[in-house]
Amino acid sequence: MSSLLENKVCIITGAAQGIGHQIAKQFAADGAIVYACDRQEFTTDNERIHPVVMDITDAASVKAAFMQIFKTEGRIDCLVNNAGIVYNRKIGMILREETERMFLVNVIAVLELIQLCSRLMARNGGGNIVNIASVTAVLGSPGQVAYSATKGAIISMTKSAAKELASQGIRVNAVAPGIVKTERFKELYESDGDKIDARIGRIALGRLGTPEDIAHACAFLASDRANYISGQILGVDGCASI
Numbered sequence: 001m002s003s004l005l006e007n008k009v010c011i012i013t014g015a016a017q018g019i020g021h022q023i024a025k026q027f028a029a030d031g032a033i034v035y036a037c038d039r040q041e042f043t044t045d046n047e048r049i050h051p052v053v054m055d056i057t058d059a060a061s062v063k064a065a066f067m068q069i070f071k072t073e074g075r076i077d078c079l080v081n082n083a084g085i086v087y088n089r090k091i092g093m094i095l096r097e098e099t100e101r102m103f104l105v106n107v108i109a110v111l112e113l114i115q116l117c118s119r120l121m122a123r124n125g126g127g128n129i130v131n132i133a134s135v136t137a138v139l140g141s142p143g144q145v146a147y148s149a150t151k152g153a154i155i156s157m158t159k160s161a162a163k164e165l166a167s168q169g170i171r172v173n174a175v176a177p178g179i180v181k182t183e184r185f186k187e188l189y190e191s192d193g194d195k196i197d198a199r200i201g202r203i204a205l206g207r208l209g210t211p212e213d214i215a216h217a218c219a220f221l222a223s224d225r226a227n228y229i230s231g232q233i234l235g236v237d238g239c240a241s242i
């Protein structure tokens with residue numbers, strides 16, 4: 001029996017740590033050839049994971065890296081747009097510079113990656129893209145007005161790109177995680193533990209998400225089992241958003 005992502009060539013951004021790192025490990029375990037991109041250098045002993053140092057806001061280095069992957073592998077089957085940044089600020093404290101940086105990394109760079117990757121995928125008759133949104137885009141979250149707006153943009157972009165790229169055989173979906181226990185969560189908990197405890201209390205399944213929960217959803221959407229699914233936003237949030 002073949003694995004879920006047997007020999008699929010998959011690019012994952014923001015894969016040095018947190019959710020992206022787990023997505024890379026899960027995709028490799030499911031048989032994919034993984035190009036794990038991050039602006040931070042990192043190493044792995046997993047022979048199916050190829051680290052690529054790349055800042056997704058640097059269009060020239062992104063193009064060079066993607067063309068090299070395409071030349072080496074002859075195709076790109078899947079792109080997971082996971083890299084993202086967050087600045088948590090109450091409305092009165094929002095700084096324009098941070099908002100612009102969030103939109104550049106979380107939205108504009110993602111749009112440009114979709115643009116470049118879809119051209120390469122189309123050369124081989126298609127592929128699929130999984131974007132990482134957030135439950136905050138749907139529920140709202142105090143202190144995350146600007147961040148949640150970037151994730152709302154990801155949801156809109158996912159739906160429009162899915163419609164536009166369908167004729168080229170490219171599916172586009174998003175996973176919208178709830179609160180996930182990552183390095184970033186630990187920092188947030190230290191600064192705002194009471195608020196987080198209250199949010200955990202509203203998760204029907206009674207626990208935080210894990211990077212594994214998110215990675216499993218991404219692997220499914222990236223696989224041929226999801227061949228008739230496009231333009232969807234899959235909440236992976238323990239039933240917090242309905």
Ligand SMILES: NC(=O)c1ccc[n+]([C@@H]2O[C@H](COP(=O)([O-])OP(=O)(O)OC[C@H]3O[C@@H](n4cnc5c(N)ncnc54)[C@H](O)[C@@H]3O)[C@@H](O)[C@H]2O)c1
Binds near residue numbers: 018019020040134183
């Ligand atoms: N952790 C959560 O609770 C949670 C919840 C909802 C959505 N998300 C989303 O999931 C994704 C991953 O979150 P995480 O918690 O693992 O974050 P993280 O900060 O732990 O990891 C993000 C990774 O992206 C990389 N990165 C950031 N900017 C980059 C750039 N310009 N170019 C290349 N790499 C870059 C970082 O170096 C880092 O390795 C993000 O898009 C985030 O918004 C996270």
